[in-house]
Amino acid sequence: MFVPLVLAAAAGLVPVCLTQLADTSLFPVGPLASSDIKWNTKVCDVTNYGNATADLGPPLLAAFNACSTGGVVHIPSGTYSMSTFVTLSGGSAWAINLEGTIERAGNVTGGNMIAVTSSTDFELYSGNGEGAIQGYGYKFLSQGSYGPRLLRLTNVTSFAVHDIALVDSPAFHFVMDTCSQGEVFNIIIRGANKGGLDGIDVWGQQIWIHDVEVSNKDECVTVKSPAHNILIEDIYCNWSGGCAMGSLNAGTNISHIQYSNVYSSNANQMYMFKSNGGDGTVTDVLLENFIGHNNAYSLYINGYWSSETVQPGDGVLYDSITFSNWIGDCANGSQRPPIYINCPASMPCTNITIEDVAIWTDAGNEEYYKCANDIDSHGYCLNSDIDFTPNATVTSTVTATPSGWAAPYMPSDLSTGFATDSSIPVPTVPATFFPGATPVTPRAYQESSTYEA
Numbered sequence: 001m002f003v004p005l006v007l008a009a010a011a012g013l014v015p016v017c018l019t020q021l022a023d024t025s026l027f028p029v030g031p032l033a034s035s036d037i038k039w040n041t042k043v044c045d046v047t048n049y050g051n052a053t054a055d056l057g058p059p060l061l062a063a064f065n066a067c068s069t070g071g072v073v074h075i076p077s078g079t080y081s082m083s084t085f086v087t088l089s090g091g092s093a094w095a096i097n098l099e100g101t102i103e104r105a106g107n108v109t110g111g112n113m114i115a116v117t118s119s120t121d122f123e124l125y126s127g128n129g130e131g132a133i134q135g136y137g138y139k140f141l142s143q144g145s146y147g148p149r150l151l152r153l154t155n156v157t158s159f160a161v162h163d164i165a166l167v168d169s170p171a172f173h174f175v176m177d178t179c180s181q182g183e184v185f186n187i188i189i190r191g192a193n194k195g196g197l198d199g200i201d202v203w204g205q206q207i208w209i210h211d212v213e214v215s216n217k218d219e220c221v222t223v224k225s226p227a228h229n230i231l232i233e234d235i236y237c238n239w240s241g242g243c244a245m246g247s248l249n250a251g252t253n254i255s256h257i258q259y260s261n262v263y264s265s266n267a268n269q270m271y272m273f274k275s276n277g278g279d280g281t282v283t284d285v286l287l288e289n290f291i292g293h294n295n296a297y298s299l300y301i302n303g304y305w306s307s308e309t310v311q312p313g314d315g316v317l318y319d320s321i322t323f324s325n326w327i328g329d330c331a332n333g334s335q336r337p338p339i340y341i342n343c344p345a346s347m348p349c350t351n352i353t354i355e356d357v358a359i360w361t362d363a364g365n366e367e368y369y370k371c372a373n374d375i376d377s378h379g380y381c382l383n384s385d386i387d388f389t390p391n392a393t394v395t396s397t398v399t400a401t402p403s404g405w406a407a408p409y410m411p412s413d414l415s416t417g418f419a420t421d422s423s424i425p426v427p428t429v430p431a432t433f434f435p436g437a438t439p440v441t442p443r444a445y446q447e448s449s450t451y452e453a
């Protein structure tokens with residue numbers, strides 16, 4: 001059976017091909033005006049709008065209302081308790097300068113501590129690199145429940161979020177829902193060692209996410225549908241679930257996605273595409289320069305992801321996906337194959353390429369690769385033919401160490417996850433997010449001896 005492609009790229013997309021994605025000048029991202037211009041327009045200091053240390057919520061909303069058509073909402077150094085959560089809607093040409101720490105208080109169980117919606121030309125940043133949101137998630141998690149999320153941007157265009165720490169969320173840390181022309185960088189996220197505490201989830205278009213560290217045991221930096229023209233690079237999943245695409249369902253529409261320089265240690269996977277039924281298309285994806293250590297799965301397309309209930313549709317079409325230059329080690333390659341392609345039998349993957357993958361097993365002396373339901377694809381256990389038998393599986397056993405598998409480590413990987421019953425300290429934004437790499441944009445946080453601009 002040959003499945004004709006219906007490419008999302010046919011209609012109306014910004015014509016950016018994958019090699020061009022790396023050049024973000026071709027799709028402008030970030031705020032339209034610099035924060036200097038906004039500082040000169042108007043400054044709304046939250047401490048002038050009520051008792052911001054007692055409960056930041058009402059003063060933050062009032063400061064936003066005063067500066068929402070242009071200016072900076074300034075949250076000075078210090079500690080701010082926040083028990084009233086806010087939705088900051090409809091701003092333009094504005095920024096939040098977060099120099100202090102916002103600490104969740106009270107007992108609100110749902111929603112988002114800070115939601116920014118329908119804004120344009122927006123920046124959330126710390127100038128001293130000490131800005132943080134502390135969710136004290138352990139107070140919920142230790143009772144076996146989840147609480148509010150920390151930060152959500154919905155329908156925000158031309159924006160940046162950078163140089164802040166998001167810590168111990170009682171649920172997801174940072175969601176970008178239907179956003180565009182955004183840049184996210186120099187971010188550290190530390191959540192507990194538990195599912196449901198996603199790091200960054202993003203959907204929308206023309207977004208560049210780089211230099212991010214996540215610890216949490218769920219999504220590291222994950223793309224959801226619909227999404228187009230998203231570049232994600234220099235990502236450190238330091239005891240995390242790992243990066244992924246999904247979970248996908250009916251009407252999936254994803255194209256032109258690139259991840260480069262992704263380091264994953266003790267994660268559930270280095271990268272997983274995940275769906276269970278559903279329909280629509282994922283096309284034109286490049287996943288290059290991945291390093292993994294001791295992850296459960298590594299390179300993984302799973303069209304039968306059992307954690308997702310079966311969605312209506314014959315299966316999501318995974319097309320034109322290239323995995324290139326993946327090295328490192330996995331936990332047990334004879335238990336979970338480091339190359340595992342399991343596409344929907346009724347919607348086989350097309351034009352998958354796997355090249356230069358060398359991942360060896362930490363346990364034992366052999367591993368295997370497993371591929372099923374792919375056509376017109378190349379490398380390892382993939383099927384280069386355009387015919388296939390549904391659910392026929394190609395398994396190859398590997399008994400010799402693949403050449404070039406040994407990969408560098410980050411300076412200090414986590415050896416265990418963060419507990420769910422004690423507070424997680426607020427960290428500073430680290431100096432590196434990928435072995436040998438320094439942040440594309442220098443961090444705001446400056447250490448006297450090790451920092452070099």
Ligand SMILES: *[C@@H]1O[C@H](CO)[C@@H](O)[C@H](O)[C@H]1NC(C)=O
Pocket residue numbers: 008011012013226228253
């Ligand atoms: C996919 O998304 C693009 C960009 O938003 C849009 O132009 C296209 O119509 C969508 N395709 C489908 C099949 O929905």
Ligand SMILES: *[C@@H]1O[C@H](CO)[C@@H](O)[C@H](O)[C@H]1NC(C)=O
Pocket residue numbers: 051053054
């Ligand atoms: C602000 O609230 C804090 C905490 O409730 C309190 O200690 C402080 O006195 C208040 N400040 C003012 C100026 O009322």
Ligand SMILES: *[C@@H]1O[C@H](CO)[C@@H](O)[C@H](O)[C@H]1NC(C)=O
Pocket residue numbers: 105106107139140
């Ligand atoms: C609920 O509020 C009380 C009183 O402020 C506090 O002691 C407790 O930790 C809060 N619970 C959560 C889950 O934050």
Ligand SMILES: *[C@@H]1O[C@H](CO)[C@@H](O)[C@H](O)[C@H]1NC(C)=O
Pocket residue numbers: 117118119120155
């Ligand atoms: C998205 O935000 C813009 C303002 O930037 C607004 O005009 C538009 O109505 C919003 N769209 C939705 C669906 O909320």
Ligand SMILES: *[C@@H]1O[C@H](CO)[C@@H](O)[C@H](O)[C@H]1NC(C)=O
Pocket residue numbers: 284285320321322351
């Ligand atoms: C196959 O995938 C590669 C890499 O994404 C792409 O350059 C090429 O155009 C694709 N071929 C077809 C026939 O779609």
Ligand SMILES: *[C@@H]1O[C@H](CO)[C@@H](O)[C@H](O)[C@H]1NC(C)=O
Pocket residue numbers: 332334335363364
């Ligand atoms: C690795 O997996 C194999 C197959 O499931 C199992 O027999 C073996 O005991 C595992 N090794 C370790 C160290 O867990």
Ligand SMILES: *[C@@H]1O[C@H](CO)[C@@H](O)[C@H](O)[C@H]1NC(C)=O
Pocket residue numbers: 304345390391
């Ligand atoms: C292929 O395998 C999947 C998952 O095990 C199963 O649900 C499906 O029915 C199989 N399809 C065919 C055509 O055998």
Ligand SMILES: *[C@@H]1O[C@H](CO)[C@@H](O)[C@H](O)[C@H]1NC(C)=O
Pocket residue numbers: 213215238410411412413414430
């Ligand atoms: C990974 O997380 C651990 C625990 O917080 C921390 O000690 C370590 O510095 C982190 N690694 C890096 C390179 O930031």
